Amino acid sequence: xxxxxxxxxxxxxxxxxxxxxxxxxxxxxxxxxxxxxxxxxxxxxxxxxxxxxxxxxxxxxxxxxxxxxxxxxxxxxxxxxxxxxxxxxxxxxxxxxxxxxxxxxxxxxxxxxxxxxxxxxxxxxxxxxxxxxxxxxxxxxxxxxxxxxxxxxxxxxxxxxxxxxxxxxxxxxxxxxxxxxxxxxxxxxxxxxxxxxxxxxxxxxxxxxxxxxxxxxxxxxxxxxxxxxxxxxxxxxxxxxxxxxxxxxxxxxxxxxxxxxxxxxxxxxxxxxxx
Amino acid sequence: xxxxxxxxxxxxxxxxxxxxxxxxxxxxxxxxxxxxxxxxxxxxxxxxxxxxxxxxxxxxxxxxxxxxxxxxxxxxxxxxxxxxxxxxxxxxxxxxxxxxxxxxxxxxxxxxxxxxxxxxx
Numbered sequence: 317x318x319x320x321x322x323x324x325x326x327x328x329x330x331x332x333x334x335x336x337x338x339x340x341x342x343x344x345x346x347x348x349x350x351x352x353x354x355x356x357x358x359x360x361x362x363x364x365x366x367x368x369x370x371x372x373x374x375x376x377x378x379x380x381x382x383x384x385x386x387x388x389x390x391x392x393x394x395x396x397x398x399x400x401x402x403x404x405x406x407x408x409x410x411x412x413x414x415x416x417x418x419x420x421x422x423x424x425x426x427x428x429x430x431x432x433x434x435x436x437x438x439x440x441x442x443x444x445x446x447x448x449x450x451x452x453x454x455x456x457x458x459x460x461x462x463x464x465x466x467x468x469x470x471x472x473x474x475x476x477x478x479x480x481x482x483x484x485x486x487x488x489x490x491x492x493x494x495x496x497x498x499x500x501x502x503x504x505x506x507x508x509x510x511x512x513x514x515x516x517x518x519x520x521x522x523x524x525x526x527x528x529x530x531x532x533x534x535x536x537x538x539x540x541x542x543x544x545x546x547x548x549x550x551x552x553x554x555x556x557x558x559x560x561x562x563x564x565x566x567x568x569x570x571x572x573x574x575x576x577x578x579x580x581x582x583x584x585x586x587x588x589x590x591x
Numbered sequence: 592x593x594x595x596x597x598x599x600x601x602x603x604x605x606x607x608x609x610x611x612x613x614x615x616x617x618x619x620x621x622x623x624x625x626x627x628x629x630x631x632x633x634x635x636x637x638x639x640x641x642x643x644x645x646x647x648x649x650x651x652x653x654x655x656x657x658x659x660x661x662x663x664x665x666x667x668x669x670x671x672x673x674x675x676x677x678x679x680x681x682x683x684x685x686x687x688x689x690x691x692x693x694x695x696x697x698x699x700x701x702x703x704x705x706x707x708x709x710x711x712x
Contacts, residue, residue: 399707477676477694481701485708486681486692495678 321350321365328369329384336385337462338518338546339538352387356380386465390538393431394482396438397533398565401584405531406442409560409582413528414453416558422454426527426554428517429535430459432479433470433510437502439531440509441492458524460515471512473502517550518543526556534564548572555588562586593711594618594635598628598651599643599672604695608641608672611699615706625649629657637667639711641702642689644673644680652687659688668709672697 329349330341341348353365360380362368372381396402410423417423427436436459443450461467480489480500493500515524517532518539530551536544551561552575561576563569565584569576576586595617597608609619620635622628624646631637640658644651651671659665671684672693681692691705706712 394704477696478698478701481694481697482704483708486689487685490678490681490685 325366325369326350328373329365329388332372332381333385333388334540334543337389338516338540338543339389339462340540340543341388341538348390349388353384356383356387359383382464386463389463389466391431391463391466393434395434395480395484397435397483398584399483401562401565402438402442404582404585405529405562406439406446409529409562409585413560417528421452422456423529424456424525424527425458426524426530427457427459428515428530428532428551430461430470430512431463431466432475433459433466433473433512434475434479434483435459435531435533436470436510437473437506438483440506441488443509444492444506445488455509457510458527459510459512460517460524462514462516464514467512467514471507473507474499475502476500518546520546520549524554526559527554528556528559529562530555530560531562533562534567536563536567544572548576552576552588557588557590559588560585561588592616592618593638594620595639595641595711596620596622596628596631596635596637596667597641598622598625598646598654599641600624600646601643604643604672608702611702612641615703615712625651625654625657628654632658632661632664632667636664639668639670639706639709641670641672641693644671644675644684652683655684655687655689668711670705670709 326346326349334340350365353368357368362371371377413423425439430436436457439457443455459470476499480493489500492503492506532551536547539547552573555561562585569586575589575591577589579585579587595612597605597619599605600623605621612619620631622631626649642651642655655669668690669688670691670693671689672695674695676694684692690709693701693705703712
């Protein structure tokens with residue numbers, strides 16, 4: 317397929333992505349636009365990216381714009397991503413939260429860029445594996461993503477052959493998933509532990525509530541400087557005092573927040589201070 | 592250097608798996624069936640065994656049972672790597688002592704992920 321594209325067309329798509337989702341795509345990553353839009357161009361019978369941009373700008377086809385932006389968003393994820401950090405999360409970090417909440421026996425967790433839901437499912441499975449420890453506790457997991465397509469897939473809890481082979485131990489696959497044709501379907505009890513909604517982390521107008529733990533891994537790198545500030549404002553606002561933020565193992569908070577302090581004992585975790 | 596024995600009657604699969612494993616700094620050995628694999632295990636101590644199910648002479652399942660029952664040198668991590676993707680086969684493999692299970696077709700990321708799960712990445 318001819319995927320001819322002028323630099324201007326790629327800039328227009330990149331700007332549109334930032335306007336609608338808050339995510340930026342530097343010119344070094346423009347290749348991503350070309351590769352991710354090939355199937356859309358085939359579906360809509362559009363010969364090249366210049367023509368596709370013309371059609372989007374003519375405003376004739378709103379679903380084309382949505383489909384393109386959804387395709388460009390990076391939905392890369394896997395189960396139990398970053399084993400060592402995940403073990404910290406489901407071990408000592410949750411234990412510390414549990415100790416703080418013994419009276420209420422109520423914990424709220426937010427997976428803020430959940431993609432197809434693997435992160436929240438991994439968390440729900442880890443909690444189920446320790447069901448005795450969490451007996452009598454109410455643990456609410458909220459999963460959000462800027463992509464409607466991602467949320468709609470996450471809600472289904474159905475994963476393909478390759479997805480279930482990314483990070484998920486085989487014993488847990490057999491225990492918590494059912495084979496459906498070529499795919500694997502997560503147990504409804506696990507899915508029922510999670511609430512899903514479409515939400516843009518850089519949107520300061522909507523408040524999703526207060527949490528004891530927010531997971532925001534490998535997403536902030538896609539935001540512009542201004543949007544990173546907005547995202548951190550939202551995260552700060554949504555964390556209870558002494559609550560935790562989990563970031564990707566290669567990410568740091570930099571100068572974006574003075575209300576979040578790195579946890580000395582838990583690498584990759586930050587604690588909301590009392591400011 | 593960690594060592595991995597690839598047991599598969601397909602030369603193509605052995606070649607693909609060897610390529611991935613060598614780029615991960617594994618020392619790679621090959622066997623075309625379960626009997627050859629048992630012989631290799633008598634001679635060398637492997638850290639991981641990547642094991643096909645259906646092979647001539649001795650199947651992967653028969654190899655696994657004999658290997659786990661042997662008196663010594665029987666503790667390599669065994670990862671089944673097979674087109675037998677049904678849940679019954681997976682459960683049988685786990686019961687027989689497999690540590691992980693790769694459903695074919697597989698790619699580099701799948702293999703890397705499974706090696707990480709068994710602590711051999």
